[in-house]
Amino acid sequence: MSTLEEHVDVGVTIDRAWDSLHRVEDYSRFVAGVRNARTEEGGRTHLNVEASGGTRELDAQVSDRTGERVMEWRTTGAPELRGSFSLQPIDQGHTRVQARLEYDPDTVRETFGGPKGFAQATAIERLVRSDLEQFKEYAEQGR
Numbered sequence: 038m039s040t041l042e043e044h045v046d047v048g049v050t051i052d053r054a055w056d057s058l059h060r061v062e063d064y065s066r067f068v069a070g071v072r073n074a075r076t077e078e079g080g081r082t083h084l085n086v087e088a089s090g091g092t093r094e095l096d097a098q099v100s101d102r103t104g105e106r107v108m109e110w111r112t113t114g115a116p117e118l119r120g121s122f123s124l125q126p127i128d129q130g131h132t133r134v135q136a137r138l139e140y141d142p143d144t145v146r147e148t149f150g151g152p153k154g155f156a157q158a159t160a161i162e163r164l165v166r167s168d169l170e171q172f173k174e175y176a177e178q179g180r
Contacts, residue, residue, distance in 0.1 A: 118140050
């Protein structure tokens with residue numbers, strides 16, 4: 038498994054960032070490739086994602102460590118992905134959002150397409166960084 042960690046500083050309170058992160062139905066606004074998303078019973082999330090020229094359905098189990106402001110997730114089928122978002126207050130009006138993604142490079146390539154090796158790692162890093170920047174914009178606009 039490969040691990041990627043990225044962060045972004047957001048100009049909102051930790052409570053507002055936490056609430057924004059939990060608006061699953063808005064993921065299409067800041068997560069590349071997500072066409073729509075919805076919360077289901079038992080902490081599950083269903084995503085409709087554009088991948089390899091088509092669409093793919095993904096389900097994930099989501100759990101919170103609310104006191105620590107950590108949201109953990111893992112896919113419940115193929116491809117096997119897992120990750121987390123942790124929020125840390127910088128000051129009263131700013132929050133650091135730390136994203137962690139664990140993935141198997143070959144599985145990601147087979148599922149979503151794209152380059153191999155170092156180029157793939159670079160592409161995934163750029164995608165996660167872009168999604169975090171889009172989240173920053175989304176949270177700061179207060180949608």
